[in-house]
Amino acid sequence: MKTRYSYGGDEHIFVEMDEEMSLDAFFKSLAMSNAARDADIDGVREICPANASFQVRYDPDVIAPEDMMAKLKELEKVAINAEKRLDTRIIEVPVFYQDPWTHDCVMRFRERHQDPSGTDLEYAARINGYPSVEAFIEAHHSAPWFVSMVGFVSGLPFLYQLAPRDKQLQVPKYLKPRTDTPKQTVGYGGCFTAIYSVRGAGGYQMFGITPMTIFDPDEKVSYLRDFMVFFKPGDVVKFKPVDRAEYDRILKAVEDGTYTPRIADVTFDLEDFNGDMEGTNAKLMEALNDV
Amino acid sequence: MTFEVIKPGLLTTIQDLGRPGYFHLGIPEGGAMDRASMRIANMLVGNPEDAAGLEAVFMGPELKFNHDALVAIGGAEMPVFVDGQEHDCWSSFPVKAGQTLKFGYLKTGARIYIAINGGIDTPPALGSRSTYPIGALGGFEGRALAAGDTVPVGKATAQAKERTLDRNLLAELQKPAQLRVLPGLYWHRLTEGSQKQFFADEWKVAPEADRMGYRFRGGSPMEFVEREQPFGAGSDPSNIVDGSYSYGSIQIPGGTEPIVLHRDAVSGGGYFTIGAIISADMDLIGQLQPNTPVRFTQVDMAQALDARRARAARLDKIRDALKG
Numbered sequence: 223m224k225t226r227y228s229y230g231g232d233e234h235i236f237v238e239m240d241e242e243m244s245l246d247a248f249f250k251s252l253a254m255s256n257a258a259r260d261a262d263i264d265g266v267r268e269i270c271p272a273n274a275s276f277q278v279r280y281d282p283d284v285i286a287p288e289d290m291m292a293k294l295k296e297l298e299k300v301a302i303n304a305e306k307r308l309d310t311r312i313i314e315v316p317v318f319y320q321d322p323w324t325h326d327c328v329m330r331f332r333e334r335h336q337d338p339s340g341t342d343l344e345y346a347a348r349i350n351g352y353p354s355v356e357a358f359i360e361a362h363h364s365a366p367w368f369v370s371m372v373g374f375v376s377g378l379p380f381l382y383q384l385a386p387r388d389k390q391l392q393v394p395k396y397l398k399p400r401t402d403t404p405k406q407t408v409g410y411g412g413c414f415t416a417i418y419s420v421r422g423a424g425g426y427q428m429f430g431i432t433p434m435t436i437f438d439p440d441e442k443v444s445y446l447r448d449f450m451v452f453f454k455p456g457d458v459v460k461f462k463p464v465d466r467a468e469y470d471r472i473l474k475a476v477e478d479g480t481y482t483p484r485i486a487d488v489t490f491d492l493e494d495f496n497g498d499m500e501g502t503n504a505k506l507m508e509a510l511n512d513v
Numbered sequence: 514m515t516f517e518v519i520k521p522g523l524l525t526t527i528q529d530l531g532r533p534g535y536f537h538l539g540i541p542e543g544g545a546m547d548r549a550s551m552r553i554a555n556m557l558v559g560n561p562e563d564a565a566g567l568e569a570v571f572m573g574p575e576l577k578f579n580h581d582a583l584v585a586i587g588g589a590e591m592p593v594f595v596d597g598q599e600h601d602c603w604s605s606f607p608v609k610a611g612q613t614l615k616f617g618y619l620k621t622g623a624r625i626y627i628a629i630n631g632g633i634d635t636p637p638a639l640g641s642r643s644t645y646p647i648g649a650l651g652g653f654e655g656r657a658l659a660a661g662d663t664v665p666v667g668k669a670t671a672q673a674k675e676r677t678l679d680r681n682l683l684a685e686l687q688k689p690a691q692l693r694v695l696p697g698l699y700w701h702r703l704t705e706g707s708q709k710q711f712f713a714d715e716w717k718v719a720p721e722a723d724r725m726g727y728r729f730r731g732g733s734p735m736e737f738v739e740r741e742q743p744f745g746a747g748s749d750p751s752n753i754v755d756g757s758y759s760y761g762s763i764q765i766p767g768g769t770e771p772i773v774l775h776r777d778a779v780s781g782g783g784y785f786t787i788g789a790i791i792s793a794d795m796d797l798i799g800q801l802q803p804n805t806p807v808r809f810t811q812v813d814m815a816q817a818l819d820a821r822r823a824r825a826a827r828l829d830k831i832r833d834a835l836k837g
């Protein structure tokens with residue numbers, strides 16, 4: 223892992239922990255972006271953490287770019303010693319896999335896909351070596367996921383699979399991005415699951431849909447009254463497959479204001495996880511049993 | 514105090530100077546694409562520079578005023594009419610209750626800014642009235658204006674009086690348009706040949722040019738330095754592990770058509786970027802029509818900061834000329 227610093231025009235500095243994705247790179251990026259926030263540097267306008275990198279937006283009228291750069295480089299030492307442990311939460315997110323709405327969208331944009339003859343799930347199952355779509359879906363929801371970035375558009379989470387690298391699912395993005403994706407689509411690109419918070423353009427493969435609203439600009443949904451965006455980096459997610467009836471029930475409950483997502487407090491320790499992935503995952507998921 | 518939208522034009526949105534601070538959650542700063550024009554239009558009607566006005570692209574709206582107002586148009590050049598009587602851009606003029614504001618065909622530029630004394634008074638969302646339609650946030654019910662909307666306007670300010678801007682104070686548009694670029698970010702992914710070619714080629718604004726990003730075409734496809742794609746990035750050589758994007762950054766998906774991210778930028782994604790347009794040239798992009806020839810010019814940080822200072826100094830001069 224070698225840290226790389228670059229200016230992004232005259233108002234941004236981009237810091238990349240590693241070219242490839244790993245939880246180590248995520249934790250280092252998180253530690254450095256937290257250190258940058260805690261340092262409260264005059265002229266910093268915003269800090270945007272990402273999967274394996276982060277970005278600082280600053281005002282060059284207040285702090286010279288080279289001074290900003292020097293201050294960030296100093297913080298790297300702090301970040302190396304930061305503990306790789308997070309007090310966070312695990313959230314159960316219901317997913318209706320192979321739903322009719324994303325299926326319709328899958329078929330509408332077939333000519334932009336690597337394999338126009340099948341569905342996104344059939345393609346993803348095949349290239350990841352699964353004998354059936356069902357087996358692939360099971361692999362997608364059996365291990366928990368880690369929110370490593372929030373962004374692209376309004377509160378959209380990128381989720382990284384808590385699994386050994388040889389078990390992690392990987393699929394390419396569409397050859398040409400679609401102009402439409404249903405709201406709350408569960409999609410996949412590279413090694414990341416994304417939940418499309420709003421309807422719009424997208425390039426990730428589409429696997430299913432969640433009935434759970436995750437962005438509400440009106441802040442009317444019962445669990446989004448404090449803030450319109452649901453996810454934050456460091457959240458742990460367990461996908462739960464649901465059928466049409468359950469999907470409809472939850473959708474209505476969200477609308478009626480009676481839905482409460484299943485959430486439990488957990489601690490995620492990177493060293494524990496690297497030492498025993500299955501055991502750590504089991505413990506994380508067990509926390510949901512008490513909810 | 515209100516006005517009514519008779520015809521909305523092509524895409525007319527309420528904008529101010531944006532909502533910084535939520536990009537880390539995927540909510541962009543937004544606000545007027547051409548910030549200086551929005552500021553000057555506000556100065557002309559005696560508003561604070563960050564008051565909310567309208568941004569209309571390519572085509573003006575038709576608005577019927579329900580109160581006596583002072584109005585100014587900045588940005589693109591477009592004939593302005595109040596009940597058939599023509600007015601100049603870059604000057605404030607009165608519109609009486611019951612009168613209708615209308616526009617002729619666009620002459621130069623791409624976006625007009627309509628300032629009304631008192632400012633548009635829709636409820637702010639996350640500290641700004643700017644419209645972010647993707648997130649249904651801000652503006653008029655989170656969307657662009659539509660026929661039949663009745664838009665609230667704030668109380669008239671004591672500074673309301675007719676003013677005219679000396680156009681010599683405005684920056685001149687060059688042909689082809691020059692967009693200055695500070696190379697960086699994933700610039701090293703391009704071969705030396707492609708790095709040179711990018712600046713040597715003449716590009717044209719593509720039809721897909723909006724508040725989120727401006728696409729360009731007509732230049733040579735990029736060649737990438739060979740590498741094994743990093744884990745999690747995706748298989749195309751233009752893919753990276755999804756990271757944060759800078760405002761003004763230039764991504765080239767598939768290595769073919771550069772896209773410059775603008776005020777309603779996506780906050781991150783999986784395409785490599787080759788650097789960013791300098792802050793001094795961001796406003797100019799908002800005034801480029803499709804098919805406009807464009808040259809990208811390489812600058813270093815010192816030149817970028819000089820340009821930033823020159824832009825601020827020009828705005829200061831305009832402020833001085835219009836104060837009081």
